[in-house]
Amino acid sequence: MSRIAYVNGRYIRHADAGVSIDDRAFLFADGIYEVIEVFGGELIDETGHLARLERSARELRLNLPAGEGALRLILRELVARNRVTDGHVYLQVTRGAARRDHVFPRAGTPATLVAFAHRGDRAAAEAKAQAGIKVISMPDIRWKRPDIKTTSLLPNVLAKQQAREAGAYEAWLIDSKGYVTEGASSNAWIVDEEGALVTHPADSAILSGITRARLLQIAAAKGLRVIERAFTLDEAFAAREAFISGATTLVMPVVALDGRKIGSGAPGSVALGLRAVFHDFAPASP
Template sequence: MSRIAYVNGRYVRHSEAAVSIDDRAFLFADGIYEVIEIFGGKLIDEAGHLERLNRSARELLLKLPVGERALKLILRELVARNGVAYGHVYLQVTRGVARRDHFFPKAGTPTTLVAFAHRSDRAAAEAKAQAGIKVISLPDIRWKRPDIKSTSLLPNVLAKQQAKDFGAYEAWLVDEEGFVTEGSSSNAWIVDADGALVTHPADSGILRGITRARLFEIAAAHQIRIVERRFTVVEAKAAREAFITGATTLVMPVVAIDGEKIGGGAPGPVALGLRAAFHGFAPASE
């Protein structure tokens, strides 16, 4: 089966999908995106992702090209046409095609909408969770609005590659005061000595993760306390457990930070328990 993508009103072969080299995303990274999990052929936490897409658009003064109902139909059509039972759908909206100029294009310039779906290896993901991942810590050099899910991800890409070069999966970003903000492509968590989940407050310093938000509901159901506060790398290394969250990783245990083992160097029961409970709480699309 050929993969099918959506580009500005048309479903096309993924290999033939294209946008203009004058698109603002290509020239300025002037766009926003979302990644939504597909589980059992359903879109997980779709409402939260689309709400965040709308928020990002408002913050960047960017007009979405279609309404929510139409967007939902497009996403479902992509899942169906690509036959994806387990995987992810990616959608991106840009300020459109215009002559290269830092000023916004003239009023009425159509925005660009691109989306595609792809499969993921569930067995490989579960094996990774059972083994746990390693992270490294790096200075957070991103712009000051990571709460907007912008396509401007060069600092994230550099951090992710540096993690890979050090044999790790993720990089935890550290602000000028020495506090962990989040991962290059995930939210960061620790389990403190009292068994509470600790994560950075959802202010403009981090992305308001949809999976992160769902964990509040799961934790409450399991009588696990969540504390939104900053924590340092030193505190993280001394924690009972650590983990990351995101639409592509769900709850993924961290077993080492900067080469130092966390919680004995094996995934802990809290992180694995939250991961196992996730799809029992996360709403699936109709």
């Protein structure tokens, strides 16, 4: 079966999908995006993702080409047409195609809307979580507004590649004061020596993850103490556990950082416990 994508009002074969070479995403990375998990054929935390899409658009003064209701219909149609039971849907909006100029195109230029869906391997993801992942640290060289989910991800790409070449799964980014901000494509967490969950506050230094927000809710329901503050690498090395969170990873235990074991060097009970109950708390949109 051919994969089906959505491009500006049309459902077409993924292999045939395309946009103009004048599109602002191609020329300036002038666009925003969201990735939503599909679990059991249902969209997870869809409302939060679409709310963040609207916020990103507002921060960039970008007009969304479709309302929330229409976007929900498009996403469901993609899940159905691609027969995705477990996987993800990707949604991207750009400022559209116009003559190359740094300033915004003239008013009325249609925005570009692209979306697609792909299947995931739930068993492989669970196996990775049971084994845990390795991360490395590196300086955070991104622009000062990573809280906006833009398509301008070159520093993140470089960080991910450096992690891959080091035999790690993720890179934790370190700010100029020596604090961990977040991962290249995830939020960063530790469980400190007292058993509290510590994660960077959702300010302009990090992307406010939808999965992160759900984990805060789950932790509260489970009676786990959470401290939203920045933490250092030394604190991470001394932690009982560490993990990352995101729509594509959910809760993924970290067992090593820069070649040093975290805790026992095996996935911890807090991370695995949060992962095990995540879908009991995360609302699914059929």
